[in-house]
Amino acid sequence: MRIIAGDWRGRKLVAPKGDATRPTADRTRETLFNMLASRLGTFEGLSVADLFAGSGALGLEALSRGAGHCLFVEQEKPALDAIRSNIDTFEARPRTTVSGASVMSLGPAKVPHDLLLLDPPYGTGAANVALDRMIRLGWVGAATLVAVETGATEDVEVRLLETVKERKVGKAKLTLLQLS
Template sequence: MRIIAGEWRGRKLVAPKGDATRPTADRTRETLFSMLTSRLGDFDGLRVADLFAGSGALGLEALSRGAAHCLFVEQDRAALDAIRSNIAAFDAREKTTIEAGSVLHLRAASEPYDVLLIDPPYRTGAGAVALDRLLRLGWIGPATWIAVETAATETVTVQGLETEVERRIGKGKLTLLRLEPDRTDPDTPPG
């Protein structure tokens, strides 16, 4: 695994030991960031959260492309070790925060994130459960882009969010989501 573009392009990433995590393939990451860049323009100054972070490859790719800060959330010990190792190797401590624990136990956000990168275990439904919770806890605002990687046969459905685009890549699928248009008006009560 390598960083695809930006400041750290071509630098190798450490993957977690064991088989508890499934790192996002370089090809899938390249497609995901192409999809996001075509909508965002660039990552300059953005606040990003890499949830179910694994090696941290998604968040580190965003930082390499100019994101201001990335929160990594992961509960697996080997994955946390890999994230810490990658952050140290890229000298990115000042731009990162690591939350050791379950995405499903996160607290309310002080303000919405610009980008949520979510790569839960396939076929668990954990991504939709996490998104429902994060939506209620203020992690998602009108400008937030959400990217979820799932198995190709899975669909991500969360009340209050709409699918912008889905793209199959091998055995996986990338889904970009946004707040539903009526949820972006602060005077409109939720669902």
């Protein structure tokens, strides 16, 4: 796994040990960030939350492209170790916060994030449940773009969110959503 573009382009990422985490493939991540770039234009200064963060590849990709800050939320210890190692390798600590908790235990947001990146375990419906909660707790605002990776046959259906773009990439489906 490598960073696709930006300041850290080509630099390797550490993946969590064990099989509890499924890192997003480079090709899938590249497709996702092309979809995001066409909607956002630039990542400069964005506030990003990488939920179900795994290795932190999605949030680190956003930081590499200019995001101002990224919150990484992950509950598995091997994944947290990988995230912290990657953050240290890229000397990104000042622009990051790491939460070793379940996405479902997060409290209310002080302000909505500009971009939410979710890569929950496939086949669990966790994205729908988490997004419903994130909306109620103020994590999603009028200008927030939400990107979700699910299995290719899964749908993301959350009250108040509308799908703005969807694309299948191998065994994955990428869905971009915004408040309706």
